[in-house]
Amino acid sequence: MLARLFPRALAVVLFTMAAAAVSAAPAAAPSLRLYTLDCGHLSLPDMGMFDDGGSSDGRPGEMAVPCFLIRHPQGDLLWDTGLGDRLAAHPGGVVNAFGIRESVETPLLAQLAALGVKPDKVRYVAFSHLHADHTGNANLFVKSTWLLAKAELDAGLATPAPIGVDPALFSAYRQARVETFDLDHDVFGDGSVRILRAPGHTAGHSVLLLKLAKGGAVILSGDLYHSRANYEQSRVPPINFSRAETLASFDRVAHLLQNLRARLIIQHDPGDFAALPKPPAYLD
Numbered sequence: 001m002l003a004r005l006f007p008r009a010l011a012v013v014l015f016t017m018a019a020a021a022v023s024a025a026p027a028a029a030p031s032l033r034l035y036t037l038d039c040g041h042l043s044l045p046d047m048g049m050f051d052d053g054g055s056s057d058g059r060p061g062e063m064a065v066p067c068f069l070i071r072h073p074q075g076d077l078l079w080d081t082g083l084g085d086r087l088a089a090h091p092g093g094v095v096n097a098f099g100i101r102e103s104v105e106t107p108l109l110a111q112l113a114a115l116g117v118k119p120d121k122v123r124y125v126a127f128s129h130l131h132a133d134h135t136g137n138a139n140l141f142v143k144s145t146w147l148l149a150k151a152e153l154d155a156g157l158a159t160p161a162p163i164g165v166d167p168a169l170f171s172a173y174r175q176a177r178v179e180t181f182d183l184d185h186d187v188f189g190d191g192s193v194r195i196l197r198a199p200g201h202t203a204g205h206s207v208l209l210l211k212l213a214k215g216g217a218v219i220l221s222g223d224l225y226h227s228r229a230n231y232e233q234s235r236v237p238p239i240n241f242s243r244a245e246t247l248a249s250f251d252r253v254a255h256l257l258q259n260l261r262a263r264l265i266i267q268h269d270p271g272d273f274a275a276l277p278k279p280p281a282y283l284d
């Protein structure tokens with residue numbers, strides 16, 4: 001009798017132990033989460049540089065500069081790295097060569113630390129494009145894999161550098177592991193996070209498409225649009241690499257927004273930024 005019962009008793013004990021181990025472990029990796037980090041602010045004396053149709057000539061404006069931490073069960077992705085943390089040492093900000101005041105209130109590293117994220121552990125870093133307000137902290141992520149649109153990297157390394165690009169800000173790509181791509185790029189291979197070609201602002205500009213479990217499809221604009229008004233009016237900045245490619249990218253993203261019923265987040269728009277949860281809150 002004992003001999004017959006023992007295997008069953010052992011099985012019960014083992015099952016109970018396994019169940020205890022599962023319940024004692026941290027909660028299962030959550031589904032996709034989107035954290036919006038505050039990576040700076042721009043005060044611009046003349047918004048005319050964002051509309052070649054003249055609607056904004058001579059008008060001052062303000063812009064948010066977010067970074068986005070995307071937490072996926074297979075690792076973290078940082079989308080854009082904002083203005084540099086070095087600016088946090090200048091409380092009133094610094095005026096750049098274009099007369100634009102750049103400021104950073106809380107360093108990106110401190111914001112990541114508050115979420116328990118060490119820069120060395122961020123698996124991927126990617127950029128909508130290589131302008132200085134998106135690459136300011138890039139060199140902090142030398143241990144990450146850099147996901148770079150080949151056209152954007154090639155253009156960013158040209159001599160002389162394109163206006164708005166400072167290659168010194170992303171020089172760590174030479175030491176980092178780099179994956180380049182010519183077309184769209186599926187970051188984790190499951191379709192939940194995709195870097196999509198949307199050139200025009202720069203040669204290899206991209207937007208990021210996320211599929212959130214509760215929030216649905218979300219598109220992070222990069223600088224395809226700089227404000228809600230520019231999105232609604234299809235305004236093209238005179239500083240863009242290609243007007244024709246910009247309009248084609250507007251067309252692509254408009255179709256995506258419609259077909260996927262996606263939410264568009266215009267990264268530089270202060271209203272869009274203000275509407276997003278502040279860490280530790282997130283979209284999922």
Ligand SMILES: [Zn+2]
Pocket residue numbers: 131133134223268
């Ligand atoms: Zn920008």
